[in-house]
Amino acid sequence: MALVHFEEINPESCWGIWKIDENEEDLLYLLNPAKTDITHFESIQHPRIRLESVASRMIVKELTERFGYEYLGIFKNKNGKPFLYNSPLHISYSHTEQFAAAIIHKEKPCGIDMEHVQEKMIRVSTRFLSEKELEITGNDLEKICLCWCAKEAMYKLYNLRDTEFKGNLKISPFEKAEKGKIEGMIHVGSFLSKTEVQYQIFGEVVAAFCF
Secondary structure (H helix, E strand, C coil): CCEEEEEEEECCEEEEEEECCCCHHHHHHHHCCCHHHHHHHHCCCCHHHHHHHHHHHHHHHHHHHHCCCCCCCEEECCCCCEEECCCCCEEEEEEECCEEEEEEECCCCCEEEEEECCCHHHHHHHHHCCHHHHHHHCCCHHHHHHHHHHHHHHHHHHCCCCCCHHHHEEECCCCCCCEEEEEEEEEECCEEEEEEEEEEEECCEEEEEEC
């Protein structure tokens, strides 16, 4: 299917969404995976999750090549943060059923998350939203999903161990739109930083990213 959304955020960064219509064999052919990728795929038992993982690397490859770099595979540090092999680019990616998303930045670490808008997020919202954030979202399912994505994107950006979504990641009040920005904050130990998270709603899925 290739990219269903591509956006150049600025001259240093871009992001996109891949709708997964291919089977695993076809995606692997397009990806031509590196050894490190193959090792990762072989560790995944669930066929759907493995397919989504292949698609995640496929969109990273697509964005990497658009910036004029060769895709040589992905490896992860001890905290699980992904890096491109032999490349100065910063990356982050996410996948959910039928979709994969990725962001690339030439200069800064970045984070992205994508989720389906689904009712179960309301049931588990008290696990990752503070009382004040629950007041912000109310029963607005899209807002709840956006808050989760924003926190997940910040978590991936900073890659700090012992980060607790409900206590260490904060979301300021925001007006929901099809495309907008959320002010977030991370506070872990002595580390404190504010982050602007950009988001977009695509019908059944929402995506958020930051750098």
